[in-house]
Amino acid sequence: MTKRKLCSIALVLAATAVAATLPVPRAALGQTAATSDPTDAGKAVYKRANCVGCHKWHGNGGGGYGGDALSLRKTALTREQIVETVGCGRPATGMPFFTRGAYDTVKCHDMNRQDVGDHMPPEANTFLRPNDIDAVADYVITHIKGKGEPNHAECVGFFGDTSRVCDIYKTQDVKTRDEPATTSTAGDRKAQ
Numbered sequence: 001m002t003k004r005k006l007c008s009i010a011l012v013l014a015a016t017a018v019a020a021t022l023p024v025p026r027a028a029l030g031q032t033a034a035t036s037d038p039t040d041a042g043k044a045v046y047k048r049a050n051c052v053g054c055h056k057w058h059g060n061g062g063g064g065y066g067g068d069a070l071s072l073r074k075t076a077l078t079r080e081q082i083v084e085t086v087g088c089g090r091p092a093t094g095m096p097f098f099t100r101g102a103y104d105t106v107k108c109h110d111m112n113r114q115d116v117g118d119h120m121p122p123e124a125n126t127f128l129r130p131n132d133i134d135a136v137a138d139y140v141i142t143h144i145k146g147k148g149e150p151n152h153a154e155c156v157g158f159f160g161d162t163s164r165v166c167d168i169y170k171t172q173d174v175k176t177r178d179e180p181a182t183t184s185t186a187g188d189r190k191a192q
């Protein structure tokens with residue numbers, strides 16, 4: 001190789017290094033600070049994989065076709081445990097597995113189909129890829145786990161502005177605001 005060629009290679013390398021260290025403006029990535037939420041992908045999975053069907057949009061669960069789904073708001077599970085629970089389901093409960101080949105080509109809770117036997121959890125209607133499972137776990141950790149009672153703002157955030165599903169939370173919010181007056185009237189009435 002000639003000295004000149006080597007020199008131009010070095011130049012190209014140097015230019016690449018400089019480009020790599022330059023900050024990329026947010027606009028160039030098609031993002032705006034206000035609207036981008038890194039867990040949006042996980043929210044989409046939460047809807048698409050029908051976690052909503054059993055755990056409800058707010059994650060509090062309740063009686064559904066899979067039995068009583070535990071509250072994801074009150075869950076004590078870590079992100080890693082959530083990933084495992086979604087991928088492998090939970091043996092002997094209605095929590096389905098979302099990884100194709102779970103207990104088969106993919107070992108789950110260190111068990112295969114034979115080990116898990118009658119306790120085999122149901123198969124989900126949709127299979128999820130590992131990155132989808134990571135995304136939905138991030139969503140649960142960020143937006144559901146450890147949150148208090150669901151409210152109107154949160155509901156609108158989930159469904160979008162126009163959803164009437166959230167109206168019930170609006171009424172509840174109003175009720176809470178009016179509570180002191182209502183309570184005292186009720187109290188007065190009782191006293192009479």
Ligand code: HEC
Binds near residue numbers: 052076085095136
């Ligand atoms: C068919 C109903 C059903 C669907 C769909 C479903 N779950 Fe569940 N899930 C359950 C039930 C029932 C349990 C409670 C299992 C038990 O009793 O231990 C549960 C438990 C869990 C737990 C364990 C909570 C804890 O504290 O132990 C996590 C996490 C979870 N589900 C996340 C999800 C996610 C995320 C999705 C969507 C990808 C999903 N589930 C879809 C029914 C469902």
